[in-house]
Amino acid sequence: MFLLVVSHPLGMHAWTLSFSEMAWVAGECVLLQITPLLLAVAWYWQRPGAAVRHSSCLFALMPIGFAVAVLVFRGSGMHLASSDFREAIREHLPRLIAFFSWGMLVPLLAIAVYVAIGIRLSKLLTWWLTENPLAVRMLSFTATLSCTAIVCGSLLWLSQGRSEMLAATHAQITRHPFNLLGLNVDIPSKAGEQNDPDQRGAESVQPFTFDLASFSDSVSSRMRQMRMNVVIEPTVDTGPAPRPDVLIIICESLRSEMLAPDIVPHTFAAARSGWWLRQHYSGGNATSLGIFSLVSGLESIWFYRSEVRFAPALNRLFRQAGYELGFFAGHDDWGTFQMDAFLSPRQYDRYETEPMDWLASDRRSIAKTVQFLRKPESPHARPPRLAVLFLYSTHTPFDVADAHARDQPAASADYPIPYPQSWRGSVWNRYRNAARSLDAELAEVLQSDAVIAMLGDHGESFLDDGTIGHGTKLSRVQTRTAAMICAPHLSSREIRERTTHMDVLPTLLGAAGIELSLPGQFDGLNLETATLTELQTRTFSISNLVGRDLVLVPPATRRSGATFGTRVEFSLLDNTISPRGAINAQGNLSGPGDRGLLRDWMEQLVR
Incomplete structure (x- = not known):
């Protein structure tokens, strides 16, 4: 747990975080280590000798995983656990080999060094806790610190609400280890809240409906006219x-x-x-x-x-x-x-x-x-x-x-x-x-x-x-x-x-x-x-x-604030049409979007 807390974005950004934010990040670090802890205990029950010697490596998995997740996000803007990243790897990775440069190996080398240091630190920490006379005292201190972090993080979660905490972690993605689990994919700045004052109203909260059968016929007719x-x-x-x-x-x-x-x-x-x-x-x-x-x-x-x-x-x-x-x-x-x-x-x-x-x-x-x-x-x-x-x-x-x-x-x-x-x-x-x-x-x-x-x-x-x-x-x-x-x-x-x-x-x-x-x-x-x-x-x-995403860029008369456009999941292969919300110039979701704009565009598409 110490490795995850110190070597992750908490250590990199601690001077910019408030106490409550630090407690929430520390709570994330601790909670993520519950899984390797359970694996280590199960391993100890089955093979005590091997577990004592090597189970400490399990505790390096989460920090290593999050380091890789940060690297992936910095390069692609996609979460390691997201469906978009899986699709990109499946569909496009073989095609990108032609663009290889030696500079791409630098981050991979850094990850390799990070892995080696992380495993070594975990082993040293385990040895110190088992061989040092102060082990019990320090272990108790660590357990107390961990419990405090969990309690503080839980209180913040309950007091601010799940959507607010997810929105906060989405705003500073590389600070929060929970992003390793893909919990913050496509969460607007405040889920469910109408952030854009010019897009509030019944239209933005009503389910989007459209006559898909008629739309499909119109698409086919449009393609015939293109050939004419x-x-x-x-x-x-x-x-x-x-x-x-x-x-x-x-x-x-x-x-x-x-x-x-x-x-x-x-x-x-x-x-x-x-x-x-x-x-x-x-x-x-x-x-x-x-x-x-x-x-x-x-x-x-x-x-x-x-x-x-x-x-x-x-x-x-x-x-x-x-x-x-x-x-x-x-x-x-x-x-x-x-x-x-x-x-x-x-x-x-x-x-x-x-x-x-x-x-x-x-x-x-x-x-x-x-x-x-x-x-x-x-x-x-x-x-x-x-x-x-x-x-x-x-x-x-x-x-x-x-x-x-x-x-x-x-x-x-x-x-x-x-x-x-x-x-x-x-x-x-x-x-x-x-x-x-x-x-x-x-x-x-x-x-x-x-x-x-x-x-x-x-x-x-x-x-x-x-x-x-x-x-x-x-x-x-x-x-x-x-x-x-x-x-x-x-x-x-x-x-x-x-x-x-x-x-x-x-x-x-x-x-x-x-x-x-x-x-x-x-x-x-x-x-x-x-x-x-x-x-x-x-x-x-x-x-x-x-993926199947697009952004609808609105007319000058319908633009508002920092909104770049309305993001939509859309495909003419199976007539997938699903509004996702407004996005800003950085491509991040920032509000509920404009469903009226989507309807107008679809009508224009098959005019």
Whole structure:
């Protein structure tokens, strides 16, 4: 028990805790050791000699387990005991081996050292208690201290109530050993209390009901209409208008803050000459969801319907308009997260990928894209072309060219993952340097007279939401990206209203002068023709990689306080629809949510 109390977050945070909080944490530590105590007693009854020598190791299991739980939460935002973590391990762990770096071994090495020290301390403590003449006296003192902690913790539990205590432990997750049991998964700040004054009322507490049979029929009808959306050929009298080349540049994990003159000067100049999308969101918090939304013009909830995922509207419609399509990437594992449905040789006339080699393979992909888009001497020597360029060197652990490592101090490529808060500044500098290095390589391609869209596939967290990386939380930093669209005919414009990846396809089709039979079949808007009211009053969803969660981002007129949106468990595979509550910008539950918003969005979805 002493080991659990001293070596756990109580020891790390004691100077920030009140006496009652310290008593509650101590009570957690003691209560968690009841299980190994019972195991030790049972072992002693069966094998006394072995129990005396080795049973002390049992008391190191809980502190070791909690240390691992803290490590998991710091890296992923998921509890070790949660279903989300089990699903992530089952579905995604084998796919993440390609992203291994030696820095990932540092936390594992620390855990190994912690295990060794913990077991040794347990053995020394057992030896001291059994061999020292003061053993009985000290054992009595320890028992008294333990009982005091249990009593204090129990009194706090009874006086404040279970929901309040769970809310408190949820607010400071890494302080409380009870999180090892997964007791605090998805507990709002105060369970059952209407935290958001603008969301109080009967609607927020009534069970959510919806006509699921009618909704399912409407979803099927909507998918049929998607396939009926085709390019309208120009009339014979006017003839086909010359169409511009189109280039889509997708930069891995590129946050909105990176679009700045001191970081990406070439990209920033292009953004200032065209449309700078100041508040742009991905379709999800992972690459698969973000790119799907780009190539379909749809919200990422459609990703899991294979009829939609295997029929990307971008490829079909641009090909109908006479375009040649090319895809270029310094990364070749698109089947890992089911992206080969819309990123494969069958979808493109020229498809060139290679094994990941960070900045070096990005350079080669950029060179191939420049060659693909190079204008022939005769303007009619080839049809118009669309190129999709995916760049990977801004993915963890970020690749940096020595000439562009300006922000210092910067972490090396083998920084520990997950890393503590003290490392954030140096890792952030490395990320900035990686973006700067990539921008230097893009200088030539950004000078093209094509219609160019450049954006991140999703965001990235640097402990902003308590986690590292992406694909783990529906937080603002994991879903918001840099974005810009430029073209010779577009005048300079800053779009400060919220835009999303699903807006890119209808906007590029409009910029290329391509008319459609059913333009309203996209979830996204053509930003060139969308009105301010349309941008300000719409609700859209952002999907989570793990599980079936999404966040509904409300219109500007319905936002309140620090609420980011309403979290919903939702799936078009079996029509799962379950409101989970409001979440804040860090992706944490903060209130009951807006069920009216969910109903409005579902009606909009199958309009």
